[in-house]
Amino acid sequence: MKKLDYIGLGLLTVAMGGMQIMLDKGEENDWLSSNFIRVFALLFAAGMLGLIWREWQSKDPIMNLKLFKFKNFAICAFLMMLVGGVLNASTVLQPQFSQQLLGYTATLAGKALTGGGLILLVLAPLSGVASESFQLVILPSAASPSLPSPLLQLHPCQLVDEFRLWFLAADAAGGSHPLCFIAITNAAYMGLPKEASNQVSGIINFARNVEAASLSAVTGAIVTNRSLFHQNRLADHMQAGNTVFTQRINELTNVYAGVSGGQGTDAMARGQIYSQLNRQASAMGYVDVYRLLGWMAVG
Numbered sequence: 001m002k003k004l005d006y007i008g009l010g011l012l013t014v015a016m017g018g019m020q021i022m023l024d025k026g027e028e029n030d031w032l033s034s035n036f037i038r039v040f041a042l043l044f045a046a047g048m049l050g051l052i053w054r055e056w057q058s059k060d061p062i063m064n065l066k067l068f069k070f071k072n073f074a075i076c077a078f079l080m081m082l083v084g085g086v087l088n089a090s091t092v093l094q095p096q097f098s099q100q101l102l103g104y105t106a107t108l109a110g111k112a113l114t115g116g117g118l119i120l121l122v123l124a125p126l127s128g129v130a131s132e133s134f135q136l137v138i139l140p141s142a143a144s145p146s147l148p149s150p151l152l153q154l155h156p157c158q159l160v161d162e163f164r165l166w167f168l169a170a171d172a173a174g175g176s177h178p179l180c181f182i183a184i185t186n187a188a189y190m191g192l193p194k195e196a197s198n199q200v201s202g203i204i205n206f207a208r209n210v211e212a213a214s215l216s217a218v219t220g221a222i223v224t225n226r227s228l229f230h231q232n233r234l235a236d237h238m239q240a241g242n243t244v245f246t247q248r249i250n251e252l253t254n255v256y257a258g259v260s261g262g263q264g265t266d267a268m269a270r271g272q273i274y275s276q277l278n279r280q281a282s283a284m285g286y287v288d289v290y291r292l293l294g295w296m297a298v299g
Contacts, residue, residue, distance in 0.1 A: 008054045008062045015047025019210075023217035027224060063206070064199040067192065073200065076188035077207045083180045084208035085215035086297050090290075092216045093223070097286050101279055120177050181208075219289050227285030234277050248273060 018040040029037050055061040068074045095109035104112070188204050189197065238245050252269035 005054070005058050005060055005062050008051060008058060011047050011051040011054055012062065013047075015044050015051055016210075018043030018045075018047055020213070023214060026217065027221045031221070063203055064196065067196060067199060067203065070191055072191050073188050076184050077204060079184050080181070080188075080204050081207045081211035082296065082299075083184065085211035086293050087177060087180075088212035089215040089219045090293055093219060093286065093289065096220075097283075101282055101286075219293070222289050222292070223282075223285045225285075226288040227282045230284040231277065231281035234281055238273065238277070245273075 022037055022040040022044055026037055031037055032041065052065060055063050055065045095113065098104040098109045098112060185204055188200050192200060240246060249269050252272055253265045256265040256268045
């Protein structure tokens with residue numbers, strides 16, 4: 001019976017705890033401008049460096065990092081991080097977008113994801129069978145078009161309530177899950193001794209979960225930052241000298257004049273335009289992230 005590496009386990013706990021708190025509270029505390037976030041970022045960095053050093057030296061490591069000497073395993077671990085991160089981040093962003101900007105309820109946003117879940121339920125066992133009949137490289141190659149397609153389909157999205165678009169996007173993403181995950185996981189074992197099977201399984205799943213959590217938090221922060229960027233860019237055009245802006249103000253002022261009797265119509269018109277500006281800027285922020293994830297999937 002192997003002796004448990006308590007030092008390695010402690011370093012892993014420190015690293016993952018620091019990373020989780022940093023990612024969860026980073027946007028709220030303005031990332032590294034906050035001493036609170038700096039402390040947990042330092043804990044994460046120190047824990048990871050200590051963990052790598054400890055596990056490389058240990059005779060009974062909880063994570064056998066020497067497996068990364070095998071090129072096939074290293075490539076599969078990287079692919080699992082990439083695929084898991086992209087799929088998880090896009091799954092988080094989709095209901096967030098539909099609830100924040102399209103006015104979906106949580107139930108309706110969940111229904112938009114059900115198509116992908118049903119396809120995953122059907123394809124998962126079939127993918128396991130197919131992995132025994134086809135070369136492993138064929139399955140992720142077959143799934144590769146469906147991985148970026150929903151992201152590139154959604155990146156020019158507009159603020160239009162089109163449930164069908166979101167449902168089909170979830171279908172396409174759901175179809176890529178089992179083909180990629182099962183094939184990459186099986187391929188990771190090739191060329192490695194049987195006694196390393198538990199380590200392979202643990203490291204592959206660890207890589208997927210860490211990258212999924214990290215990319216979800218990072219993309220959420222990117223949406224916020226890009227939304228603020230587009231908000232400032234759009235606001236530059238909302239000046240008195242802009243004929244389109246002035247015309248729109250006059251139109252809204254006339255509309256509100258018939259409702260309020262002429263009191264505060266200018267403020268109401270400007271408030272309506274500012275609300276539209278915020279929604280458009282947020283949508284453009286999501287577009288930037290969908291484009292980024294789409295090209296990551298293509299890569």
